[in-house]
Amino acid sequence: xxxxxxxxxxxxxxxxxxxxxxxxxxxxxxxxxxxxxxxxxxxxxxxxxxxxxxxxxxxxxxxxxxxxxxxxxxxxxxxxxxxxxxxxxxxxxxxxxxxxxxxxxxxxxxxxxxxxxxxxxxxxxxxxxxxxxxxxxxxxxxxxxxxxxxxxxxxxxxxxxxxxxxxxxxxxxxxxxxxxxxxxxxxxxxxxxxxxxxxxxxxxxxxxxxxxxxxxxxxxxxxxxxxxxxxxxxxxxxxxxxxxxxxxxxxxxxxxxxxxxxxxxxxxxxxxxxxxxxxxxxxxxxxxxxxxxxxx
Numbered sequence: 134x135x136x137x138x139x140x141x142x143x144x145x146x147x148x149x150x151x152x153x154x155x156x157x158x159x160x161x162x163x164x165x166x167x168x169x170x171x172x173x174x175x176x177x178x179x180x181x182x183x184x185x186x187x188x189x190x191x192x193x194x195x196x197x198x199x200x201x202x203x204x205x206x207x208x209x210x211x212x213x214x215x216x217x218x219x220x221x222x223x224x225x226x227x228x229x230x231x232x233x234x235x236x237x238x239x240x241x242x243x244x245x246x247x248x249x250x251x252x253x254x255x256x257x258x259x260x261x262x263x264x265x266x267x268x269x270x271x272x273x274x275x276x277x278x279x280x281x282x283x284x285x286x287x288x289x290x291x292x293x294x295x296x297x298x299x300x301x302x303x304x305x306x307x308x309x310x311x312x313x314x315x316x317x318x319x320x321x322x323x324x325x326x327x328x329x330x331x332x333x334x335x336x337x338x339x340x341x342x343x344x345x346x347x348x349x350x351x352x353x354x355x356x357x358x359x360x361x362x363x364x365x366x367x368x369x370x371x372x373x374x375x376x377x378x379x380x381x382x383x384x385x386x387x388x389x390x391x392x393x394x395x396x397x398x399x400x401x402x403x404x405x406x407x408x409x410x411x412x413x414x415x416x417x418x419x420x421x422x423x424x425x426x427x428x429x
Contacts, residue, residue, distance in 0.1 A: 134302045134303045134306060134361075134363055134364075134365055134366060134369050135228065135274075135363055135365075135366060136226060136229045136302065136363045137229075137362045138230065139229035139232060139233060139362070139363045140232040140233075140236070141225065141228040141229060141232055142228045142229075142231040142232035142235060142251065142254070144231060144235070144254060145224070145227065145228050145231065145250050145253070145256065146253050146254070146255045147224065147252050147256045147258070147259045148255055148256060148258075148281075149256050149257060149258045149287075150216075150239045150258060151257070153257070153260050153262040154400055155269060157365040159181075160227075172191070176269075186212050194247045194303045203308050206323070220287060221229060223287050223290065224256065224287075225285075226302060227254060227256070227285070227305075227309060228254075229363065230305075230306045230309045230310070230363075231254050231283075231309060231313070233357070233361050233362050233363050234309070234310055235251050235355050236362055237356075237357050237360045237361065237362070238313070238317060238357070239251075239401070240360070241356075241360075241419060242300055242320075249320070250281070250320060250428050252281050252282060252313065252316040253280075253281070253282045253283070254282070254283045254284075254285065254309070255282050255283065256285060256286075256287060257270075257284060257285075258270070258286055258287075258288070259286070261284055261286075263277040263279070263280060263282060263284060264277050264279030264280035264282075265277035265278075265279050265280075266293075268284065270286035270288060270289065270400050273289055274286075274289055274308055274309070274311075275312065276312045276313075276315035276316055276319075277313070278319045278324055280319070281316060281319065283309070283312040283313065283316065285308075285309070285312070287406055289308070290308075291306050293305065293308070293376060293379070295380065297376070297379035297380060298375070298379060299372070299375040299376040299378075299379040299380075300372070301368070301369070301372030301375075301376075302369075302372070303358075303365065303369035303370070303372040303373050304372040304375060304376035305376075306358075307354055307358070307372075307373040307377065308376065310353070310354035310357045310358065311350050311351055311354045313353070313354070313357070314349070314350030314351070314352075314353030314354050314357075315346075315350050317350075317353050318324070318346065318349065318350065318353075323346070323349070324346070326343075327343075328344050330342055336396075337396040340396060340397060340398060340399050343399040343400070344399060344400060344401045344405070344429070345380075345424040345425050345429060346424075347399065347400040347401055347406075347426070348400075348401045348405055348406065348409040348424045348429060349409070349422050349423075349424040350413075351377060351406050351409045351410045351413070352409040352410065352412055352413035352421065352422035352424065353413060353419070353422055354371075354373075354410055354413065355409070355410040355411060355412060355413025355414035355415075356413040356414070356416070356417055356418065356421075356422065357413075358370070358373065358410075358413070358414045359377050359388075359413065359414050359415070359416070359417030360417050370414065370418055373410060373414075374407050374410065374411065377403065377407045377410050378403040378406070378407055379403075379406070380400070380403075380406070381400070381401065381402045381403025381405070381406050381407075382397070382398040382399065382400050382401060382402055383395075383398070383403055384402075384403045401429070404412045405429055409422070409424065409429075
C-alpha cells in the first residue's frame, strides 16, 4: 500500500507511555455515591465548592481540570517517553489509513444524504481506560461505541506478523478498517439494534448475532479497500485475506489447543471472514454487506 504521501488524520490520540487513569465517565458513579455524605458534611461542602470553582475557572483559562484529575487529558505522551523510528512510522501509517477511511466514508454517507462523524483512534501501550471500561492490550484492537473511539496497542501488529503469520501493511490497514466498520455500524444504528436483539437470548444466540455484526464490519472494511484513495500494491489483497484467515475463531481455537466450537464463535470462522471481506472489496457497495439477512 503506497501510503507515505497520504493525508494524515487529525483524529489520532496518542496515549502511549501514559498510565491509564479513571475517566470522567468512570469517576461520575463514584462521585454520585459519596455526594450525599459530602453535602451533609461541612468539609465536604467546602471541597465541592472549591472543586466546582476550579473546574469553571480552568474552563475560563482553557484548562480541562477534570481531564487532568482523571487522567483523560494532558500531554499526548508521558514526558520522557521515547519511541523508536519504526514505532513513529507506524503512528504515521495508522494516521494515513484512518484519514483514508474518513474520506471514503464521508463520500459514502454524503451520497446517502447523511453526515459521517469521524471517530478518534487512540494509541495506547499495555492498558487503556475507555468509556467501555479498562482494557489490556491482550484483548487486541477494539471499538467503544460509548465514546466512539478506536483503541489499538501498536504491538498488535507485531503479533499479527509473528504469532499469526499475517505480515504486511495492508493486513494492518484491514484491522483498522474493521474497527472503523464498527463505528459505521454505530452511526447507522446497527450496533444498537444488535444489542436490543440480544436481550433475553441464550449465550449461543448472542454469539451468533455477534458473528453477523463482526462479519459485516469485515465487509465494510472490504468496501473501504475497494474505494481507498491510497493506491494498493500487488499482493495487498492477499495480505488482508491472510489476516482475516489468521484471526478466524476456528483458527484461533485450534492454535489454543482446544477443539472448534462453532456455538462459541463471536467473530466468525476464517472462511467466513475472508468471504465477507472479499465481498465488500469486490463490490465496493455497502448494500452488499447485509450479513443479517444473508445465509452466512
